Amino acid sequence: MVHQDASRCLKCKNALCQKHCPVSTDIPKIIELYLNGENLKAQKLLFDNNPFSAICSIVCDHQRQCFGNCVLNFKKVPIHFYEIEQELSIPYLKEVHFTKNKITKEKIAIVGGGPAGISCALLLSDQGYDVTIYEANDKLGGVLTYGIPDFRLSKDLVYQYARILKEKGVKIRLNCHIGHTISLAELKEDYDGIILAVGAGDAKMMHIPNETRYNVHYAIDYLKAPESFDLGKKVIVLGGGNVAMDACRMANRQGYDTYVYYRKTFEDMPANKNEVEEAINEGIKFKTFEVPIAIDDTGMVFAKGENILDENGRKKTKIIENTEHHVDCDSIIVAVSQTLHIDFPELKLNKWNFYETNQGHMTSMDKIFVCGDAYLGAKTVVSAVEDAKEVVREVINSFNG
Numbered sequence: 196m197v198h199q200d201a202s203r204c205l206k207c208k209n210a211l212c213q214k215h216c217p218v219s220t221d222i223p224k225i226i227e228l229y230l231n232g233e234n235l236k237a238q239k240l241l242f243d244n245n246p247f248s249a250i251c252s253i254v255c256d257h258q259r260q261c262f263g264n265c266v267l268n269f270k271k272v273p274i275h276f277y278e279i280e281q282e283l284s285i286p287y288l289k290e291v292h293f294t295k296n297k298i299t300k301e302k303i304a305i306v307g308g309g310p311a312g313i314s315c316a317l318l319l320s321d322q323g324y325d326v327t328i329y330e331a332n333d334k335l336g337g338v339l340t341y342g343i344p345d346f347r348l349s350k351d352l353v354y355q356y357a358r359i360l361k362e363k364g365v366k367i368r369l370n371c372h373i374g375h376t377i378s379l380a381e382l383k384e385d386y387d388g389i390i391l392a393v394g395a396g397d398a399k400m401m402h403i404p405n406e407t408r409y410n411v412h413y414a415i416d417y418l419k420a421p422e423s424f425d426l427g428k429k430v431i432v433l434g435g436g437n438v439a440m441d442a443c444r445m446a447n448r449q450g451y452d453t454y455v456y457y458r459k460t461f462e463d464m465p466a467n468k469n470e471v472e473e474a475i476n477e478g479i480k481f482k483t484f485e486v487p488i489a490i491d492d493t494g495m496v497f498a499k500g501e502n503i504l505d506e507n508g509r510k511k512t513k514i515i516e517n518t519e520h521h522v523d524c525d526s527i528i529v530a531v532s533q534t535l536h537i538d539f540p541e542l543k544l545n546k547w548n549f550y551e552t553n554q555g556h557m558t559s560m561d562k563i564f565v566c567g568d569a570y571l572g573a574k575t576v577v578s579a580v581e582d583a584k585e586v587v588r589e590v591i592n593s594f595n596g
């Protein structure tokens with residue numbers, strides 16, 4: 196089936212699928228190799244361009260990227276490139292083995308072992324740098340390990356990276372939160388360069404009355420250990436992104452009567468389209484144009500909202516007057532975005548409370564760079580990989596003067 200699908204590819208010269216892939220995967224070339232039976236070449240090409248190809252084939256927003264932009268959409272029969280990528284990249288990730296890279300260059304510390312940190316480590320190690328990853332948790336993977344649930348992404352795949360990194364000679368120090376015992380200054384003494392790939396791991400508060408109540412939880416905390424929560428019977432999840440979709444699908448699986456309340460429309464939801472569809476199919480109830488106003492003893496107060504355009508043409512929510520209404524529930528899970536946790540107050544911050552950088556990724560301290568969600572704000576796996584490629588270029592340039 197997948198092969199048959201691939202054979203319909205028009206091999207467009209100016210391929211829109213590739214153009215809309217944040218890591219510019221050479222989709223026509225991959226499909227050509229796949230159809231010629233040159234799978235190993237295709238697999239290597241995919242991995243070398245994006246070491247998270249296997250993961251991206253599962254968690255990327257294909258509807259807004261390769262699949263949704265295939266020219267065959269106009270005939271309503273786009274190529275399911277992500278299925279081809281899954282067939283190629285998943286077995287490759289599990290089975291490929293590497294030999295140790297020879298160290299010929301400077302020592303680099305990478306703080307954070309999520310997609311951004313791992314991508315930086317692989318790229319730098321391949322170029323001869325002496326790389327060590329410091330990870331606060333007991334496993335690598337970042338959000339892939341401690342956020343995205345198993346029913347969406349098998350941890351089997353994520354755990355392959357520890358093996359691959361070790362095979363290549365990257366050193367890994369787990370359970371080591373830089374900024375606690377070891378300071379950034381100490382790390383700087385021992386390394387020629389540091390990349391902070393620390394993610395955006397703090398939930399954003401809504402700052403509405405009673406948000407500190409015992410039955411209000413943040414989705415990223417809940418998703419780390421859902422079994423440790425007792426949410427009562429009825430749960431309201433607030434938000435419309437991937438985190439909200441994971442939280443509501445998890446709560447629904449745990450048997451809670453689950454609702455999602457979102458301030459705009461379905462079309463405005465930043466979550467992957469297929470995640471929203473899955474949530475609806477699983478029976479989760481959605482309410483749109485609902486703006487959270489306050490939390491009280493028996494649930495929440497919402498007001499109805501509407502979409503308006505601000506002076507810059509950006510869509511905003513306007514609260515409609517006199518539409519406040521109360522909704523009963525036992526627990527509330529807030530999933531309205533994440534932000535950077537400041538572990539390194541010695542670095543200057545910008546107006547968004549992220550580390551200030553020069554035109555690129557270098558922070559206010561020489562040879563200390565920042566990348567991934569910690570640089571971009573809460574984004575996606577594929578954007579973390581693309582950002583890692585950029586920061587690696589900058590780090591290497593900084594050594595080459």
Ligand SMILES: Cc1cc2nc3c(=O)[nH]c(=O)nc-3n(C[C@H](O)[C@H](O)[C@H](O)COP(=O)(O)OP(=O)(O)OC[C@H]3O[C@@H](n4cnc5c(N)ncnc54)[C@H](O)[C@@H]3O)c2cc1C
Nearest residue numbers: 307309310311331337338373393394437567568574575576
């Ligand atoms: C629930 C959820 C669902 C998501 N779903 C999707 C999806 O479907 N598709 C998609 O593309 N993206 C999704 N994302 C976003 C995606 O996972 C992130 O954009 C991506 O993981 C960012 O990678 P990163 O390496 O920058 O950060 P992270 O993955 O957050 O990794 C940062 C790592 O740094 C470590 N760390 C932090 N501070 C320190 C310190 N001081 N010392 C040592 N280690 C430290 C953390 O423990 C963590 O392991 C989702 C995010 C969440 C939370």
